[in-house]
Amino acid sequence: MDASVSTFLQQLINGISQGSAYALIALGYTMVYGVLGLINFAHSDVYMFGAFMGYYTANNRVVQAHLGTSLSAAVVVMVVAMALSAGLGMIIERFAYRPGRTQTRYTFAFWLGILGAIFGNLLLHSGTGTLIGAALGIVVGVAAEFAGVRPVRQESRLALLIIAIGVSLFLENGGQIVFGADPKFFPEIIPSTSLNFGPLSLDTQKLIVLAVALALMVLLNVVVNYTKTGKAMRAVSFNLNAAKLMGINTDRIIALTFAIGSALAAAGGILVSLLYPKIDPLMGVMPGLKAFVAAVLGGIGNITGAMVGGLILGLAEVMAVGYGSSTYRDAIAFIILVLILLFKPGGIMGKGTVEKV
Amino acid sequence: MKRAALWGIMVVLLAALQTQLGGWIGAYYYKIVILAGINIILAVSLNLINGITGQFSIGHAGFYAVGAYTSASLVTYGESWIRGMVSFLPRLGQDVVLLVAGIVAAAIAAGIAGLAVGIPSLRLRGDYLAIVTLGFGEIIRVLILNIDAIGGARGFSNIPAMSDFFLFWVFLFVLITVAVIRNLVESSYGRAFISIRDDEIAAEAMGVDTTRFKVLAFVISSMFAGIGGSLFAHYTAYLNPSSFTFITSFYLIIMIVVGGLGSIEGSILGAILITVVLEAFRSLSEFRLVGFSILLVLVMLYRPQGLMGAAEMFRLRRRPAVAKS
Numbered sequence: 233m234d235a236s237v238s239t240f241l242q243q244l245i246n247g248i249s250q251g252s253a254y255a256l257i258a259l260g261y262t263m264v265y266g267v268l269g270l271i272n273f274a275h276s277d278v279y280m281f282g283a284f285m286g287y288y289t290a291n292n293r294v295v296q297a298h299l300g301t302s303l304s305a306a307v308v309v310m311v312v313a314m315a316l317s318a319g320l321g322m323i324i325e326r327f328a329y330r331p332g333r334t335q336t337r338y339t340f341a342f343w344l345g346i347l348g349a350i351f352g353n354l355l356l357h358s359g360t361g362t363l364i365g366a367a368l369g370i371v372v373g374v375a376a377e378f379a380g381v382r383p384v385r386q387e388s389r390l391a392l393l394i395i396a397i398g399v400s401l402f403l404e405n406g407g408q409i410v411f412g413a414d415p416k417f418f419p420e421i422i423p424s425t426s427l428n429f430g431p432l433s434l435d436t437q438k439l440i441v442l443a444v445a446l447a448l449m450v451l452l453n454v455v456v457n458y459t460k461t462g463k464a465m466r467a468v469s470f471n472l473n474a475a476k477l478m479g480i481n482t483d484r485i486i487a488l489t490f491a492i493g494s495a496l497a498a499a500g501g502i503l504v505s506l507l508y509p510k511i512d513p514l515m516g517v518m519p520g521l522k523a524f525v526a527a528v529l530g531g532i533g534n535i536t537g538a539m540v541g542g543l544i545l546g547l548a549e550v551m552a553v554g555y556g557s558s559t560y561r562d563a564i565a566f567i568i569l570v571l572i573l574l575f576k577p578g579g580i581m582g583k584g585t586v587e588k589v
Numbered sequence: 590m591k592r593a594a595l596w597g598i599m600v601v602l603l604a605a606l607q608t609q610l611g612g613w614i615g616a617y618y619y620k621i622v623i624l625a626g627i628n629i630i631l632a633v634s635l636n637l638i639n640g641i642t643g644q645f646s647i648g649h650a651g652f653y654a655v656g657a658y659t660s661a662s663l664v665t666y667g668e669s670w671i672r673g674m675v676s677f678l679p680r681l682g683q684d685v686v687l688l689v690a691g692i693v694a695a696a697i698a699a700g701i702a703g704l705a706v707g708i709p710s711l712r713l714r715g716d717y718l719a720i721v722t723l724g725f726g727e728i729i730r731v732l733i734l735n736i737d738a739i740g741g742a743r744g745f746s747n748i749p750a751m752s753d754f755f756l757f758w759v760f761l762f763v764l765i766t767v768a769v770i771r772n773l774v775e776s777s778y779g780r781a782f783i784s785i786r787d788d789e790i791a792a793e794a795m796g797v798d799t800t801r802f803k804v805l806a807f808v809i810s811s812m813f814a815g816i817g818g819s820l821f822a823h824y825t826a827y828l829n830p831s832s833f834t835f836i837t838s839f840y841l842i843i844m845i846v847v848g849g850l851g852s853i854e855g856s857i858l859g860a861i862l863i864t865v866v867l868e869a870f871r872s873l874s875e876f877r878l879v880g881f882s883i884l885l886v887l888v889m890l891y892r893p894q895g896l897m898g899a900a901e902m903f904r905l906r907r908r909p910a911v912a913k914s
Contacts, residue, residue, distance in 0.1 A: 398885035405878040566724040573709040
């Protein structure tokens with residue numbers, strides 16, 4: 233085999249594994265956009281959170297003592313991180329996005345509790361301080377709610393978008409406080425060996441990343457297309473109010489959408505951390521943006537589109553860096569975004585929508 | 590006539606303040622006053638696109654950076670050339686010409702950048718502007734980091750400082766910004782912007798060319814951000830890419846949200862308030878940002894209209910009574 237051909241194949245594999253990670257994140261964006269029409273900026277931070285949860289699980293003494301470095305350890309790390317991130321996604325939806333949509337309780341107490349915890353920690357520099365602050369915040373929040381402080385019901389998408397920005401910044405900076413601002417190194421939970429096919433050498437890690445990502449996408453497709461819940465999700469995405477009238481518990485379905493999207497983002501976070509082990513609280517910003525571009529590229533709201541878009545974006549980026557310059561690596565995604573907005577705003581898989589008044 | 594007199598009085602007042610204020614409050618507070626002035630320019634201009642036209646830009650810092658670096662490069666590299674052209678003026682007059690040239694260049698460059706960002710993203714309904722501006726802000730930062738002539742990651746130093754009269758200049762431009770945007774909002778253009786915010790489909794049905802007006806609002810907003818950047822560059826005489834990150838855009842959003850989206854006076858209040866609070870909590874770093882992001886979420890959930898709502902305290906002129914049919 234020619235050397236240039238083998239380099240090309242190598243780049244192809246790199247691009248596909250990078251792209252499948254983008255696709256996993258893009259799925260969360262596109263699913264949430266489908267049901268709420270919202271660009272969930274906090275999604276990129278859920279991805280970061282997933283990677284950190286994987287890091288802490290893998291370094292957990294119990295996990296290390298019982299499983300060591302084995303395939304089962306990798307599975308445990310993956311499942312725990314995905315479950316925790318799904319929880320985070322549901323919490324975000326419940327306390328940040330839902331209050332403007334449906335009547336909810338204890339939202340004020342939740343946020344004041346966090347604020348109180350921060351100030352308690354700052355003032356007393358101890359765990360007790362944090363607890364006292366949180367307790368005070370929660371008490372004040374509950375009292376205020378009884379006194380009649382209620383979230384405002386809002387129709388405007390702009391408000392939700394601003395809230396999403398707020399949550400995203402909160403997670404990034406909260407992450408810097410809780411996880412520490414300095415980068416950490418993700419443990420090698422799957423050993424890296426290379427398989428040689430003639431001049432072509434493949435890294436097993438990349439193949440595993442690819443396999444896991446594809447398996448998750450197939451699983452998602454099965455859930456969305458062949459289960460009752462999936463049908464409900466499609467219905468909510470098609471028309472939220474009509475779905476509600478048909479007796480679908482839309483709040484539950486939206487929460488579930490956030491949970492699934494977040495779990496996929498966490499999986500993406502761990503897979504990317506296997507390839508590029510440096511993790512820090514701001515690691516989600518760029519991949520998040522690019523995954524959104526991938527979602528738009530495939531047609532926002534379209535699940536298959538997100539997968540295709542992710543793969544194309546990953547390939548384009550790796551090829552451009554491999555055969556061009558790496559300085560403006562991050563600019564490629566935005567050039568693609570601007571081109572797609574100019575020439576095919578519906579995306580590759582999206583269908584043109586007719587606006588009804 | 591009356592208006593010209595009003596402007597004359599304000600300019601004289603500003604000049605008087607310039608000579609006195611530094612002595613009254615000391616260098617530190619003087620600096621905060623100037624920063625607040627620059628933030629007012631940025632917040633009011635951001636409000637034009639986010640609050641009044643109802644689009645969502647989260648990359649205002651990108652245009653701010655374009656303005657700052659354009660003006661700084663022009664004045665740094667073209668100083669002797671410009672001074673040569675106006676050599677008949679006294680030194681002070683030459684400084685004024687330099688500063689004005691920088692500001693005009695900054696406004697033009699930021700306006701062009703705004704046009705380039707606005708056209709692809711504002712043709713479409715939906716929130717694409719948010720993502721495109723976010724990406725633009727990042728790309729501008731990466732560009733600056735990679736261009737050595739403007740300092741790259743080291744920062745752009747040795748910009749000719751013109752900080753002697755800066756209070757005067759900053760607040761003169763604060764007045765100009767507020768006057769221009771306020772008059773714009775009260776004009777038929779402003780009515781078109783507001784109609785797009787309130788109901789884009791209805792506006793289009795009424796014959797408003799929505800894309801054109803959205804892009805127009807965005808370009809004007811970017812131009813004023815560029816002016817703010819130019820003032821910042823010549824005040825500090827040193828620029829660093831880290832002053833123009835997403836966090837800067839985020840603080841600007843908090844200013845206009847706390848002040849009240851759509852209210853110009855609200856933006857002014859918000860800009861002053863947040864500038865002061867940010868200075869007061871400077872030592873807390875990440876804790877400060879966590880607090881502010883929770884504040885943003887809570888304001889949006891519990892008081893989305895902010896301090897002022899969309900109201901203004903001072904009316905420009907009495908509105909004509911609505912004709913009864």
